[in-house]
Amino acid sequence: MLRLAVYALLAISSGVASFFIANSTLVSMTAGLSVGLFVPVVDEIAQNWGNIRHLWYSLRYRNRSIRVSTSYLFKIYVDGKYLLIRGSRYRTQFQPVGGVHKVSPQGNATLSAMGVTDDDLIPLDSVSYGDLRIRVPGKKIFQFFRWFDSRQGREDSPWREFQEELLATGILPLDKFPHIMHNYLGREVDRIRYSPWAESLEILVADVYELVPNQEQEDALRQLAATGHPDIVWASSQQIKRRGAIAGQPQTIEISTHSQRIL
Known part of the structure; x- marks a missing residue:
């Protein structure tokens, strides 16, 4: 779960950075980094979906x-x-x-x-x-x-x-x-x-x-x-x-x- 949060934070940060950077080369680099980080985020979510769902239940039905x-x-x-x-x-x-x-x-x-x-x-x-x-x-x-x-x-x-x-x-x-x-x-x-x-x-x-x-x-x-x-x-x-x-x-x-x- 901690690794998932780290991946997500990095992916979001890279995406935000690419939005504000004007240099096309840097944009390509940060966009590529965002995509590269997005894949493990999706993978982690898929592997931990049951845990995420149960965590949501614990909050919603506490x-x-x-x-x-x-x-x-x-x-x-x-x-x-x-x-x-x-x-x-x-x-x-x-x-x-x-x-x-x-x-x-x-x-x-x-x-x-x-x-x-x-x-x-x-x-x-x-x-x-x-x-x-x-x-x-x-x-x-x-x-x-x-x-x-x-x-x-x-x-x-x-x-x-x-x-x-x-x-x-x-x-x-x-x-x-x-x-x-x-x-x-x-x-x-x-x-x-x-x-x-x-x-x-x-x-x-x-x-x-x-x-x-x-x-x-x-x-x-x-x-x-x-x-x-x-x-x-x-x-x-x-x-x-x-x-x-x-x-x-x-x-x-x-x-x-x-x-x-x-x-």
């Missing part, structure tokens, strides 16, 4: 409380279909394997110092305890995301939900998945919006991972697809986009909106 929910999702893709699992809280809905990040005692202490409180939309129980589904003071949004990006004091692996949802339930054989390989595809941070459900401003965050199965694991996934397990569906990208509907057929399942993040 006196508001903002609901923040962070999660991770698994893209599990075999033979042109995506694996979706029945929701644990919304049993009529199918969604990607994954869930809300957990926070450690160290992370809890950091969040408490920021004035962060638990979200009250989902009852706190043994399952939801420690979830990063919280209410953040608006003036602390920038600070919160700096902490979140540091990965200190919070869950930083997608293994837990994979194990709980697919292995502990017996949906996939544990002996075939003693460990997994995955690629990190990226993070989606939604723009702040008003949520009627939460009755507050809200920011949703999702880290997306892609399972990279070995041959034995891929065979196990194909076998799962052939068994027709009641808590699993294999959906095409089109079906996911249409929330479970298939053209020309009665709709038999509902797919969550956030499932589109894995496409």
Whole structure:
């Protein structure tokens, strides 16, 4: 952020100087310097756009409380279909394997110092305890995301939900998945919006991972697809986009909106 400010100041100064200088050679030199500095300014803005946006939120909504929910999702893709699992809280809905990040005692202490409180939309129980589904003071949004990006004091692996949802339930054989390989595809941070459900401003965050199965694991996934397990569906990208509907057929399942993040 400091480097961005320095670049911007230099670019502006060079531009102003070229406006007042009469000598054509000096004008060309300062104009060239301005253009040369403008490029890194644009580059820095592009790389830091998320931070700039969160800094703006901290200023604009400094006196508001903002609901923040962070999660991770698994893209599990075999033979042109995506694996979706029945929701644990919304049993009529199918969604990607994954869930809300957990926070450690160290992370809890950091969040408490920021004035962060638990979200009250989902009852706190043994399952939801420690979830990063919280209410953040608006003036602390920038600070919160700096902490979140540091990965200190919070869950930083997608293994837990994979194990709980697919292995502990017996949906996939544990002996075939003693460990997994995955690629990190990226993070989606939604723009702040008003949520009627939460009755507050809200920011949703999702880290997306892609399972990279070995041959034995891929065979196990194909076998799962052939068994027709009641808590699993294999959906095409089109079906996911249409929330479970298939053209020309009665709709038999509902797919969550956030499932589109894995496409």
